[in-house]
Amino acid sequence: xxxxxFPGCTLKNKAxxxxxxxxxxxEVLGVTLEEIEEWQCCGGVFSTARDEIATKLASVRALxxxxxxxxxxxxxxxxxxxxxxxxxxxxxxxxxFAQKVNNYMAPEDAYNGETQVYxxxxxxxxxxxxxxxxxxxVNPLKGQKIAAYYGCLLLRPSSTMQMDDPENPHIxxxxxxxxxxxxxxxxxRNECCGGYVTMESPELAKKKSDAILExxxxxxxxxxxxxCPLCRYNLLKNGTDMPVLYITELLAQALGVxxxxxx
Amino acid sequence: xxxxxxxxxxxxxxxxxxxxxKCMSCGKCSATCPAYDExxxxxxxxxxxxxxxxxxxxxxxxxxxxxxxCFACIDRCPRSVEPAKLVEAVRLIAxxxxxxxxxxxxxxxxxxxxxxxxxxxxxxxRKYSK
Ligand code: SF4
Ligand code: SF4
Numbered sequence: 001x002x003x004x005x006f007p008g009c010t011l012k013n014k015a016x017x018x019x020x021x022x023x024x025x026x027e028v029l030g031v032t033l034e035e036i037e038e039w040q041c042c043g044g045v046f047s048t049a050r051d052e053i054a055t056k057l058a059s060v061r062a063l064x065x066x067x068x069x070x071x072x073x074x075x076x077x078x079x080x081x082x083x084x085x086x087x088x089x090x091x092x093x094x095x096x097f098a099q100k101v102n103n104y105m106a107p108e109d110a111y112n113g114e115t116q117v118y119x120x121x122x123x124x125x126x127x128x129x130x131x132x133x134x135x136x137x138v139n140p141l142k143g144q145k146i147a148a149y150y151g152c153l154l155l156r157p158s159s160t161m162q163m164d165d166p167e168n169p170h171i172x173x174x175x176x177x178x179x180x181x182x183x184x185x186x187x188x189r190n191e192c193c194g195g196y197v198t199m200e201s202p203e204l205a206k207k208k209s210d211a212i213l214e215x216x217x218x219x220x221x222x223x224x225x226x227x228c229p230l231c232r233y234n235l236l237k238n239g240t241d242m243p244v245l246y247i248t249e250l251l252a253q254a255l256g257v258x259x260x261x262x263x
Numbered sequence: 264x265x266x267x268x269x270x271x272x273x274x275x276x277x278x279x280x281x282x283x284x285k286c287m288s289c290g291k292c293s294a295t296c297p298a299y300d301e302x303x304x305x306x307x308x309x310x311x312x313x314x315x316x317x318x319x320x321x322x323x324x325x326x327x328x329x330x331x332x333c334f335a336c337i338d339r340c341p342r343s344v345e346p347a348k349l350v351e352a353v354r355l356i357a358x359x360x361x362x363x364x365x366x367x368x369x370x371x372x373x374x375x376x377x378x379x380x381x382x383x384x385x386x387x388x389r390k391y392s393k
Contacts, residue, residue, distance in 0.1 A: 010382040044386030045332045048348040049278045049355050055389060079382050156334035166338055192297040192333040196386035199374045200328065204301055229380040237378070
């Protein structure tokens with residue numbers, strides 16, 4: 001099957017591995033990620049202000065492009081997914097906002113949030129199925145103790161994101177089990193790493209990231225896995241020896257489309 | 264409440280859709296806020312200060328630029344007050360003023376290292392400038 005794909009600016013540059021292995025792995029699993037033509041950057045953070053219109057148009061354009069093809073829209077970066085999903089939710093539920101957006105873009109061809117939005121993890125769980133993935137694993141990551149780091153953006157606001165239980169999620173642990181490794185549960189897996197404030201206040205990001213790293217280590221993790229380039233940056237910058245890998249790298253290793261088992 | 268604060272209060276409530284009167288002052292939002300230590304005014308104070316029309320102090324506070332948009336206070340408030348929406352609205356009013364950007368392109372180079380993802384830069388711009 002084919003789905004529309006929004007890679008986002010970071011995956012075209014610093015997070016190339018997140019992108020390449022998302023595509024390669026999806027192919028093995030029978031899904032082609034068809035990149036949206038001429039997509040524009042989502043802006044990185046969603047503004048909850050109802051009168052912020054212009055900054056949400058890039059997301060609406062991507063959603064609309066997928067709708068025209070009648071494909072779901074898939075993103076891998078947690079931040080892009082968060083922005084696009086919250087924008088879509090606003091298009092569905094805030095009539096005044098949707099009208100302003102549609103007036104601005106193309107009133108004759110109104111978009112009202114029809115596109116189904118999936119994070120890559122949801123594509124794996126809900127469309128492909130973790131059991132199917134298990135069946136395609138040729139190189140199970142046996143014996144590896146992996147701590148899933150959710151951060152904020154995959155889960156919250158939970159009423160909109162609806163990916164998993166925001167305080168006790170398990171989609172990433174189920175993913176880790178499906179590729180043959182052992183998930184490690186720890187308390188801070190859904191707490192913030194410091195996000196973009198790392199630019200202005202590296203101290204804040206250090207404090208947050210250190211706590212997460214220590215917590216994962218104390219729980220016995222050999223490695224942390226994430227879907228977010230900014231989480232990875234903050235954790236690696238502040239970490240000592242804990243490897244931090246993308247979900248798609250591990251998936252590709254397990255499916256035999258990436259060599260080098262230790263990133 | 265003077266006229267300007269009254270006007271700002273209405274604007275903030277309209278932009279955010281928040282009803283600060285629902286707040287029961289339990290402090291859970293501030294307890295869960297990862298930026299707590301760096302904020303002069305904490306999420307529950309945004310709620311009470313907006314409710315009381317004490318806006319100008321918020322507008323001038325660095326707390327506006329410390330919110331991480333982690334949505335924890337939105338998710339964990341037992342009364343669905345959603346304090347971060349107030350932080351966002353006040354921040355936008357502050358930076359929409361001409362020449363009031365918290366960060367400009369000239370500030371960026373010295374904040375970068377070679378590994379920083381674009382995502383951080385675009386997010387900071389989205390949050391700090393117009
Ligand atoms: S969204 Fe902002 S104010 Fe709310 S908990 Fe997170 S950092 Fe604190
Ligand atoms: S968590 Fe909600 S009810 Fe409690 S102080 Fe914060 S805004 Fe008020």
